[in-house]
Amino acid sequence: MRVKVACVGGGPASLYLSILLKLQNPSHDITVHERDPEGSTYGWGVTYWRGLLDTLRTHDPESARAVAASSLSWTEGVAHVRGHTVRHPGDQGFGIGRHRLLEILAARASSLGVRLEYGQEITADDPPGWADLVVAGDGVRSALRGRHADHFGTRVSTGRNPYVWLGTSKVFDAFTFAFTETAHGWIWCYGYPYGPDRSTCVVECDPATWTGLGLDRAGEADGLALLEGLFADVLDGHRLIARPSADGPAQQWLTFRTLTNRTWHRGNLVLVGDAAHTTHYSIGAGTRLALEDAIALAAALREHRALPDALAHYERHRKAALLPAQSAARYSARWYEELPRYIGLPPEEMFALLGQRHSPLLPHLPPRLYHRLDRAAGRLTAVHRLKRRLGPALARTLHARTLSSRERSHDRMAD
Known part of the structure; x- marks a missing residue:
């Protein structure tokens, strides 16, 4: 059966869903609406693990090959703390530039006949009335979801620690953690490579350290210089790079917003990706979960002819599948918020417990x-x-x- 689909938001979930639906039925009429110009995106690199790549190969080998070819990989984790460096082998991880990932998915979607409309914002007051199905993939601040927030049962909880998402010209050779002690408390970063000359570097600290160091009021140049000094050993003289915001080139310190919804669909409107759920960045699962949403929604639409049945099945399946990731994210965020419990341990033990930060038992022993x-x-x-x-x-x-x-x-x- 031919279906007309409007995907609002040009992120990984919307693009991959459009690919899968076209592969299922080339006659589907699918349009992806992205409010920003083509080629623009936020963030630096995204991380994923071997299991996701295997999943992508199962569902669309062509785009999976392109993603793998544009990714860097590592098999170790390394932590720098109190002048010590600790390395441990781990699962194979991958990093890819967010811009490159979207470019690959957009090209694949376009080649299958999906229409990509850039610079076109779909508002809650003007939803695409022509579509049989409207997919809200427009992020954590989804306008389509926001209009019916009471129906969706949207809840947002804000984390405690400020963080900033940066890039660096230092290319890390592993997933890297660095913890630095200051007169105002500890500050730390996580970094991973995603291109031949770039890595992502996320910096986090508790609120007292943030204000004590003056990061809450520092301009971009002064803030970056301060952070480069604090992490000089791990950066090896390389620069940190702030991304410009829509309002000017200021650093964007945030506190993480964990979003949940009681239900994920209303009539012919369905939520995917960050519009439906968020998990703390420290578990590196956001992109994987968005792509898995797309896979589950495409499967539900294939298996159930009636749209209400398909959307209900999708919601039940994904909510159940998300529970382990959501639990891991909560405990991971808590581990960093309770860093003083662990930072005084010998480095080997501290790094071992860093790897166990998802455990619900750890905070109680x-x-x-x-x-x-x-x-x-x-x-x-x-x-x-x-x-x-x-x-x-x-x-x-x-x-x-x-x-x-x-x-x-x-x-x-x-x-």
């Missing part, structure tokens, strides 16, 4: 006790894995020894 229990559990898991791996070979060896013993005994009896 003394950190060193949790670390000992986690190590003991890790050793038990390693032993069980070794047993499973060696089990068949060990059984064959014991069986062979038993047969050999029986044969020797038989030979002695024959003699």
Whole structure:
């Protein structure tokens, strides 16, 4: 059945949904409306992990190949704290420029016959009435969702710590954490590469440190110079770069807004990506979750002919799938808000608990006790894995020894 779809917002969720719907049925009439000019976007690089790339290859190998070819990867995490550097192997991670990701998805969508309308803002007062389905992919401040906020049951909670999203000319070789102590408290950054000459660098601290350092009132040049000095060891002399805002080239210190909605659809309007939900940036899942929304919505529309049934199925499926990520995000944000609990540990232990920051148990146990229990559990898991791996070979060896013993005994009896 041919469907007319209007995707409002030209982010990853809208673009990938348009690709999947066209692959399902080339006759679908799909338009993506983006209010900003073509080629403009916010942010620096986005991060994702091997599992998402495997998922993209399953649903559209062509765009997955282009994304993989434009990404940088790493297999380690590194933390700099109190003059020590700690490295640990980890899952394979990837970084890609947000601009490049959108460029790839837009080109793929266009090649399939999706209309891309740039510089065209769709307002809540003038929704696309021609569409059978309207997809609100217009972000955390969604105008389409905002008009019916009571229906959607929108709730927003604001985090405590200020943060700023920056770029740098330093190309990190791993997912990098750096913690710096100042006279006003600790300040830290996370960085990862996304291009041959760029990395993302997110800086965060608690409110007292932010005001104590004067970052709340510093101009762009002074603020960047201060941060470059604080993280000089990890930046190796490279610059930090602030992105310009719509109102001028000022640094944009924010506090994270966690958004949830009681329901994700109303009539023929459905929410995807940040319009539907947000998770704290410290788990690096925003882009993955947006793309998974698109995959789930496309599948629901394929499997259910009636639109209300499709949208209800999509909402149930995605809400359930989001629960682990939302829990991990809450505890991850809390770990950084409670940094003094962990920063005094030996660097190896502190970095190990940084990797365990998603655990709901960690805030309720003394950190060193949790670390000992986690190590003991890790050793038990390693032993069980070794047993499973060696089990068949060990059984064959014991069986062979038993047969050999029986044969020797038989030979002695024959003699």
